[in-house]
Amino acid sequence: GRHDAQGMLVLKGHGDGGFTVDSRGFNTASDNKAISSIQGADGSRLFLVSSNAGYLKAYRGNDSVKSIPLADTDVYAIITQKNGKKYKEEFMFGQSYISQSSRRLYISSNTASVTMYDAKGGKREIMAFK
Numbered sequence: 843g844r845h846d847a848q849g850m851l852v853l854k855g856h857g858d859g860g861f862t863v864d865s866r867g868f869n870t871a872s873d874n875k876a877i878s879s880i881q882g883a884d885g886s887r888l889f890l891v892s893s894n895a896g897y898l899k900a901y902r903g904n905d906s907v908k909s910i911p912l913a914d915t916d917v918y919a920i921i922t923q924k925n926g927k928k929y930k931e932e933f934m935f936g937q938s939y940i941s942q943s944s945r946r947l948y949i950s951s952n953t954a955s956v957t958m959y960d961a962k963g964g965k966r967e968i969m970a971f972k
Contacts, residue, residue, distance in 0.1 A: 857927075880944045881909050887948055908953075910968055912945040915960040919947055919968075922955045 853861040873894040882888045887903035918932045931947060949956060956968040 878944075879903075881946060885909060907948040907950055910947040910949065910956065912947060913958075913960070914945075915962075916945075916958050917961050918959050920957045920959070921949060921953055922957075923952050924954045925952070 852864040854864050855861055873896065874891055875894050876890075876892045878890045880888050880890065882902065887907060887909070889901045889903065891899045891901070893899070912933055916933055918930055920928055920930055922928050933945065933947070935945070947956070957965055958968050959965045
């Protein structure tokens with residue numbers, strides 16, 4: 843249909859711009875309509891998938907991540923990894939497929955530090971890992 847997620851693929855990044863399809867990681871082939879993520883009560887990341895005329899399905903992420911709640915004014919973060927590489931993560935409202943995920947930044951154990959930037963250019967250091 844016009845708004846149909848169909849089956850899904852998980853793409854795992856190599857860190858050099860290349861990706862590998864992981865067909866075992868997440869498979870919910872049906873008439874999917876929306877995908878969102880939320881934080882579970884135990885702190886894990888949950889993915890919610892709704893299907894047309896079907897049940898709401900929840901999948902627990904199997905990655906080891908930490909969650910940082912975002913302020914309404916946060917627009918992006920610069921994440922520095924332990925190997926010194928940096929990347930930018932932008933935040934939007936409604937960044938999921940026809941749905942709204944909770945506004946959180948998920949970071950891996952490879953993260954050394956996170957610097958958040960707000961809409962006015964202000965910045966704050968959120969967290970540093972050892």
